[in-house]
Amino acid sequence: MHETKIPFGERDGTLFRAYEVENGLRCGCVCPGCQQPLNAANNGEKVVPHFRHAKSNDCFDGFREGVRRAAVALIAQHKHLMLPALIETVRVATQDSRLLEEKVELQPVATTADRVERFVDLDGMRGHAVLHQSDRQLIIRIKLSSRMEHERYRLLKGLEHSSMEIDLNHLTLEQINDPASFEHAVLHDPANRNWIRSIRGERLAAIAQQKLQSLAVELNARSQLEQAERVAAEKARQIELDKEKAELQLSLEAHRARQRQIATAQPATEQDNTVQGRAELIAETMLKALQAWGGRAVECTACHLLSPPESQFCLYCDASASTVNPVTLSPDIPLTIHKRMRCSAKPTMSMKSVPRLLLRPDLKASAGVLITPALQKDATQ
Numbered sequence: 001m002h003e004t005k006i007p008f009g010e011r012d013g014t015l016f017r018a019y020e021v022e023n024g025l026r027c028g029c030v031c032p033g034c035q036q037p038l039n040a041a042n043n044g045e046k047v048v049p050h051f052r053h054a055k056s057n058d059c060f061d062g063f064r065e066g067v068r069r070a071a072v073a074l075i076a077q078h079k080h081l082m083l084p085a086l087i088e089t090v091r092v093a094t095q096d097s098r099l100l101e102e103k104v105e106l107q108p109v110a111t112t113a114d115r116v117e118r119f120v121d122l123d124g125m126r127g128h129a130v131l132h133q134s135d136r137q138l139i140i141r142i143k144l145s146s147r148m149e150h151e152r153y154r155l156l157k158g159l160e161h162s163s164m165e166i167d168l169n170h171l172t173l174e175q176i177n178d179p180a181s182f183e184h185a186v187l188h189d190p191a192n193r194n195w196i197r198s199i200r201g202e203r204l205a206a207i208a209q210q211k212l213q214s215l216a217v218e219l220n221a222r223s224q225l226e227q228a229e230r231v232a233a234e235k236a237r238q239i240e241l242d243k244e245k246a247e248l249q250l251s252l253e254a255h256r257a258r259q260r261q262i263a264t265a266q267p268a269t270e271q272d273n274t275v276q277g278r279a280e281l282i283a284e285t286m287l288k289a290l291q292a293w294g295g296r297a298v299e300c301t302a303c304h305l306l307s308p309p310e311s312q313f314c315l316y317c318d319a320s321a322s323t324v325n326p327v328t329l330s331p332d333i334p335l336t337i338h339k340r341m342r343c344s345a346k347p348t349m350s351m352k353s354v355p356r357l358l359l360r361p362d363l364k365a366s367a368g369v370l371i372t373p374a375l376q377k378d379a380t381q
């Protein structure tokens with residue numbers, strides 16, 4: 001355990017490793033934490049050299065204080081240090097909740113200081129080392145516990161200087177005793193350090209933020225424009241639909257007037273409003289389509305009678321559910337029409353949907369009031 005084996009002993013203000021001094025109490029060292037005498041253990045072949053308190057006490061700072069002071073001494077001596085890497089993602093949301101992202105990245109890079117201050121009081125908190133470089137300062141904390149020091153980070157972030165942490169908590173006694181390993185850990189290892197506050201990182205993040213914000217403004221403006229265009233297109237479409245609906249209504253009214261007019265000349269008979277009579281009418285309009293309309297017609301979905309192919313509405317009924325669908329008639333219809341009608345459900349369905357026809361079809365193949373001028377031309381060709 002770290003606390004009982006102490007890597008550094010202090011003599012006349014200088015730190016020594018256990019193998020650099022005489023064994024036992026003759027080392028003449030005191031604990032860097034509590035200043036009580038230490039016993040050096042550097043004799044056994046299997047023992048990693050270390051110190052222990054000569055008299056057991058409740059000091060737990062011997063390990064931490066020694067390692068921290070030795071680390072700070074190295075930094076002060078070399079004035080040279082590997083800076084931590086920084087990887088951060090800046091995010092800005094657009095109005096339509098898209099997340100724009102930009103990575104801010106600082107590679108680990110070595111820095112050299114003009115001078116190094118040791119153990120500096122910063123608003124009641126200790127900076128273990130402060131590197132000065134022209135007018136800039138970098139505060140360094142040496143971490144020697146596994147705890148996260150949130151309050152300390154918060155205070156450091158409130159200062160106007162960059163700050164970083166070097167985590168030496170996981171170093172073994174062997175690594176600490178080996179000057180090269182220890183120096184690598186303190187000065188060069190990019191993996192054991194991180195930024196608490198990086199002024200340069202913040203500047204890069206601010207630039208990225210600004211860039212993303214102007215992009216967001218651009219995207220927002222574009223999506224607003226697109227939205228406005230969609231609304232305008234939808235409005236135009238609605239106007240067009242309303243117009244079509246109004247036109248259809250007008251045509252339907254004109255059609256009804258025409259139906260009423262024709263009905264006075266061609267009223268439906270009682271026979272037309274029976275299943276048998278309706279079957280005959282359906283058959284007759286089919287024959288008429290073949291003879292007069294070139295085999296083409298539209299069929300009413302309500303009364304199932306065929307109207308001339310260009311008709312927008314059924315000529316014979318005013319059923320609200322009536323629409324007309326184009327049909328093409330086969331030339332062999334006259335041979336099979338009676339058989340077809342006997343097994344067709346259409347006459348019954350016709351009677352159900354349209355109990356009373358408005359008028360009866362003009363069954364003469366020659367021009368009648370029911371045939372439009374265009375169709376008259378077709379019929380005479």
Ligand SMILES: [Zn+2]
Pocket residue numbers: 031032033034035036053059060061062
């Ligand atoms: Zn102590």
Ligand SMILES: [Zn+2]
Pocket residue numbers: 300301302303304305314315316317318319322354
């Ligand atoms: Zn109809």
